[in-house]
Amino acid sequence: MAKILWKPGTMIYPVPAVMVSCGSVPEEYNIITISWTGTLSSDPPMCYISVRPIRHSYQIIKKNREFVINLTTRKLAYITDWCGVKSGREFDKFKETGLTPVKASKVKAPLIEESPLNIECAVKDILPLGSHDMFISEVLAVHAESAYLSEKDNVFRLSQADLIAYSHGRYFELGRQVGTFGFSVKKRKKK
């Protein structure tokens, strides 16, 4: 392969495109779409979101020190994009999108009902890193759509939720499954 050398940039892809809900009372509720997010540690479960200080949600999350990460799907792609480009200063995003705020279990920020999976988070630390501040957070609770929990084998199949990924300016559905974790060392079943 022939490679070209680029200037430094943010090219880790594909990443999620989650809707982050925040606010402690309905008048303050807002939604911001975030791709600079991920898991930091498995036990205790720690995650992060990075937010530009200019964003409307930044002050809300900084003040309340809590938020909810809502995974997004093919069906939610249009709304996901819209919540990323529009500001809560100008729009009541729940009202405009028709998304439904639902009471969370540990935080005051609302869950988004239409999302298949909601992650309640408490901010532990805020790191200024340049264009973005990083909110280092602990996962307090997870809500999962019961339709994807098989009654047969009690396995949760997130793969049925039609999640979307964000890669270099584009949103994609997940496509063909190419393997499961550990498939490279699993013995094949005898026929």
Add this chain to the structure above:
Amino acid sequence: MAKILWKPGTMIYPVPAVMVSCGSVPEEYNIITISWTGTLSSDPPMCYISVRPIRHSYQIIKKNREFVINLTTRKLAYITDWCGVKSGREFDKFKETGLTPVKASKVKAPLIEESPLNIECAVKDILPLGSHDMFISEVLAVHAESAYLSEKDNVFRLSQADLIAYSHGRYFELGRQVGTFGFSVKKRKKK
């Protein structure tokens, strides 16, 4: 939708499954597959990887304070999985996988030639968070496969690289494109 409440866990998906290459000399070179990775800030470009201290690569990265993030593809899925479940204490992973180490521009750690995009990183801080330590890092340089750079319009099309995503224990190809960033507010072209 009906939701079930779960105990806290790490459920932000889909995420990348990158191969991280490290080591300052060939005898030390190693590859570890990481999904707890992402962008922290756009300017300066900052990213992270989280690594369990027990992993062989952990000490190498901690000592050298640098590494390379190599994006992975459908074709590299099997090797990606293998580098995640096997240890560099037992295997010379470049030799076993046939991957090619290539000299980087700013760090001593090698690029993986077969990857379509390599990101050279310098560690700025190490945060112990529990099961994993987080390596907060700055992007020093990016190498991109020239085949995906269109001569016609000088646009880099990462979407042609067949990247894979990792979601709740499974590797997936990226599927159908559902939109580009900002598509929800773009005016449609007149016919």
